[in-house]
Amino acid sequence: MLRKLLLVGVFAGSTASIPVIYQTNPEAFHGFYESVFVKQETVKKQPAMKRMAAAKTDQESLPGRKVRLSADARGHFTGDFKLNGRRVEALVDTGATLVAINASMAKRIGIDLTPADFKYEVDTANGKARAASAMIDNLQIGRIYIESVQALVLDDKALDGTLIGMSFLKRLDKFEVADGALVLTQ
Secondary structure (H helix, E strand, O other), X not given: OHHHHHHHHHHHHHHHHHHHHHHHOHHHHHHHHHHHHHHHHHHHHOOHHHHHHOOOOOEEEEOOOEEXXXXXXXXXXXXXXXXXXXXXXXXXXXXXXXXXXXXHHHHHOOOOOOHHHOOEEEXXXXXXXXXXXXXXXXXXXXXXXXXXXXXXXXXXXXXXXXEEOHHHHOOOOEEEEEOOEEEEEO
């Protein structure tokens, strides 16, 4: 009887602490929730080769407004960013002058563009492409939050992911690579 009472007490205490944990660090809570409940389903549906190609880096919120991104197997730094409140996995690219998104992502985060807006020609790693200038209202990773970030919108064929370039990085207090990780500090 005492064992059952003790188990009920532990369970009740654990469930009562969930709101407190969420309020103190919502990013960690969501990360834990997704790692336990969401990503397992995704992994089961993907073939093994796609799972290896989709392997992402570890992201860790540090005290204050700091985030640590571990390098992936190819030495790239990717993280879960929020663009205008929408969660986006993005690659940090110090060689990109601006944050670069494709037209589908622009639409997803609430940036409305017309064909006439694509009036710039830019050189990308994939060659020349048409681009539009845009402003992202807010860009966030962990507790780092920057408003009014200049971005470049490319056609979906020219860019299949999101690049976090210098228009975001230069507004941080610092960013540095050490011990195989990129640390962003605001």
